[in-house]
Amino acid sequence: MLEIRGLTKYFGGVVAVAGLDITIKQGEIVGLIGPNGAGKTTLFNLITGFLRPTKGKIVFEGEDITGQKPHYLAERGIVRTFQLNSIFPNFSVLQNIVAACYLKPKVGLWEDAFHTPSSRRKKEYALSRAKEILKFTGLDTQEDKLAEELSSGWRKTLSVAITLAANPRLLLLDEPVTTLDPERVAFIMNLVTKMRESGVTVVVIEHNMKAIMDYCDRIVVMAFGRKIAEGSPEEVRQNRDVIDAYLGV
Amino acid sequence: MSRRKLVKPLSFGALIILLFLIPLFVKGPYQLHVLIMAGIAVILATSLRLIFNSGELSLAHGGMMAIGAYTSALLVMKLGLLSWAALVGAGVVAGVLALLVGYPFVRLHGIYFSLVTVFLAEVIRLITEEWGSLTGGYMGIINIPKPDPIVIPGLLNIDFASKVDFYYFILVLTLVTLLILYALERSRITLTWFSIQQADFLAESIGVNTARFKVLAFSIGCFFAGIAGGFYSQYVAAITPSAFGFVYTVFCVVYMIVGGRRSFYGPIIGAVILTFLPEVARVLKEYQPFVFAGVLMLVIFFLPEGVISLPQRLRKLCEKRFGHA
Numbered sequence: 001m002l003e004i005r006g007l008t009k010y011f012g013g014v015v016a017v018a019g020l021d022i023t024i025k026q027g028e029i030v031g032l033i034g035p036n037g038a039g040k041t042t043l044f045n046l047i048t049g050f051l052r053p054t055k056g057k058i059v060f061e062g063e064d065i066t067g068q069k070p071h072y073l074a075e076r077g078i079v080r081t082f083q084l085n086s087i088f089p090n091f092s093v094l095q096n097i098v099a100a101c102y103l104k105p106k107v108g109l110w111e112d113a114f115h116t117p118s119s120r121r122k123k124e125y126a127l128s129r130a131k132e133i134l135k136f137t138g139l140d141t142q143e144d145k146l147a148e149e150l151s152s153g154w155r156k157t158l159s160v161a162i163t164l165a166a167n168p169r170l171l172l173l174d175e176p177v178t179t180l181d182p183e184r185v186a187f188i189m190n191l192v193t194k195m196r197e198s199g200v201t202v203v204v205i206e207h208n209m210k211a212i213m214d215y216c217d218r219i220v221v222m223a224f225g226r227k228i229a230e231g232s233p234e235e236v237r238q239n240r241d242v243i244d245a246y247l248g249v
Numbered sequence: 250m251s252r253r254k255l256v257k258p259l260s261f262g263a264l265i266i267l268l269f270l271i272p273l274f275v276k277g278p279y280q281l282h283v284l285i286m287a288g289i290a291v292i293l294a295t296s297l298r299l300i301f302n303s304g305e306l307s308l309a310h311g312g313m314m315a316i317g318a319y320t321s322a323l324l325v326m327k328l329g330l331l332s333w334a335a336l337v338g339a340g341v342v343a344g345v346l347a348l349l350v351g352y353p354f355v356r357l358h359g360i361y362f363s364l365v366t367v368f369l370a371e372v373i374r375l376i377t378e379e380w381g382s383l384t385g386g387y388m389g390i391i392n393i394p395k396p397d398p399i400v401i402p403g404l405l406n407i408d409f410a411s412k413v414d415f416y417y418f419i420l421v422l423t424l425v426t427l428l429i430l431y432a433l434e435r436s437r438i439t440l441t442w443f444s445i446q447q448a449d450f451l452a453e454s455i456g457v458n459t460a461r462f463k464v465l466a467f468s469i470g471c472f473f474a475g476i477a478g479g480f481y482s483q484y485v486a487a488i489t490p491s492a493f494g495f496v497y498t499v500f501c502v503v504y505m506i507v508g509g510r511r512s513f514y515g516p517i518i519g520a521v522i523l524t525f526l527p528e529v530a531r532v533l534k535e536y537q538p539f540v541f542a543g544v545l546m547l548v549i550f551f552l553p554e555g556v557i558s559l560p561q562r563l564r565k566l567c568e569k570r571f572g573h574a
Binding site for chain 2: 050069085086095107112115162166
């Protein structure tokens with residue numbers, strides 16, 4: 001569903017991503033690993049339109065999306081999380097999700113400003129959708145808390161729930177379980193697996209090797225802006241280059 | 250339950266009736282003048298907060314008010330429009346200008362956005378100063394006609410000869426503005442603006458066209474600043490470029506911060522308090538501005554969420570001192 005061809009990004013003279021070719025198939029969970037500075041987050045920024053590539057092409061479901069705006073890509077179904085602060089801190093948990101239901105249902109500016117019956121119906125629908133999502137993610141117990149008061153485990157859960165509200169087809173998770181305890185890691189990764197079962201394709205950047213090895217169908221390893229290996233968790237674990245560059249002895 | 254629900258609309262109703270009755274007790278032209286200026290300040294502060302809701306602090310509010318004031322005056326004096334149409338025109342011109350410059354402006358964030366709005370206000374000031382044939386240059390425009398009289402034969406005859414008429418004019422104008430802004434506050438647009446204010450990158454990634462929403466906020470906010478400017482020129486009947494200087498914009502920002510930028514009512518309270526307080530402190534003569542600055546500093550130190558958070562703060566203090574009641 002996603003084809004990346006010869007993707008290159010320079011920051012001044014520094015190359016962050018160098019001629020990358022990656023194909024993501026419908027329904028996969030792909031792990032993206034590599035040492036710090038390998039260009040993983042830059043790759044996410046390029047795919048989601050937060051950065052423009054210097055060279056190369058990104059094709060999503062047959063459409064060339066190179067250089068499109070992030071909000072347009074979100075509408076097409078490419079949704080991401082951020083490493084830090086991937087929540088709205090001053091909203092309650094419920095408000096976070098209601099705000100994230102921006103695309104579905106879509107409320108027009110005029111009907112919104114004049115509080116027409118149709119906008120009221122849509123708001124009720126957004127609220128019921130938000131409640132469903134809270135239930136699905138277990139966040140219903142935290143509903144009225146301010147997002148900034150949540151524990152880090154619930155925060156990371158909330159950032160995944162926010163993407164869920166945006167109705168993703170391709171979900172890009174940037175370190176969704178970093179710094180969390182094993183129980184919470186399993187909780188969030190199970191959530192991601194459930195989303196995959198409902199038809200979402202997932203790419204996940206993570207340094208937690210257990211989460212990557214246990215939950216990903218396929219792993220892509222990056223170093224210095226290049227892809228140095230690709231394959232099933234087993235293959236990657238035994239790859240000499242990967243061990244040298246990242247996994248260590 | 251139902252009784253509690255009634256408290257709010259009833260007290261607002263009482264407040265509005267009280268505001269309409271004020272001219273029965275307050276007759277002095279000076280006192281009425283202060284009340285009228287408070288109304289203008291409320292419109293400016295609340296509309297500035299609307300822009301701030303989308304995450305950017307505009308420092309062009311004084312400039313936009315100037316646009317409104319000159320537009321209204323020129324539409325009446327050069328094109329012979331009805332003053333009421335000119336008032337709407339003042340808002341529309343300011344709003345459209347904001348719409349045009351908004352798209353390039355919102356490519357910048359935070360302090361950089363604020364800086365370009367300062368430059369915009371300066372450009373507006375320079376134009377009003379230098380384009381003498383149209384704007385009267387440094388001397389400004391004088392003898393701006395009063396608003397056209399409202400006459401309903403046998404019932405009503407408002408000719409704007411006295412300050413009382415202007416008081417009712419600005420009262421209605423302020424209430425209508427607040428009504429519109431409140432309707433917006435309760436709508437989903439404001440939820441989206443708040444989400445942009447907190448994390449614009451995240452809002453963008455869930456599908457919000459943040460640039461469009463920021464321009465929309467900027468444009469609506471400037472529309473009301475233009476309206477306030479239009480009213481001001483019709484009220485004082487003479488305008489000069491220096492009347493809308495940068496200091497005026499700073500006042501608007503201070504109203505918003507002192508009152509409380511997170512609450513709809515904050516800027517209203519801030520604007521009213523800070524319009525009256527310096528007047529009360531007039532006896533201090535040249536030390537008068539210190540009152541303004543002193544209040545600002547006290548609020549920033551002790552009530553960072555603004556005067557509006559005072560009851561909540563007091564409640565918390567009481568709980569701390571006397572245990573949970």
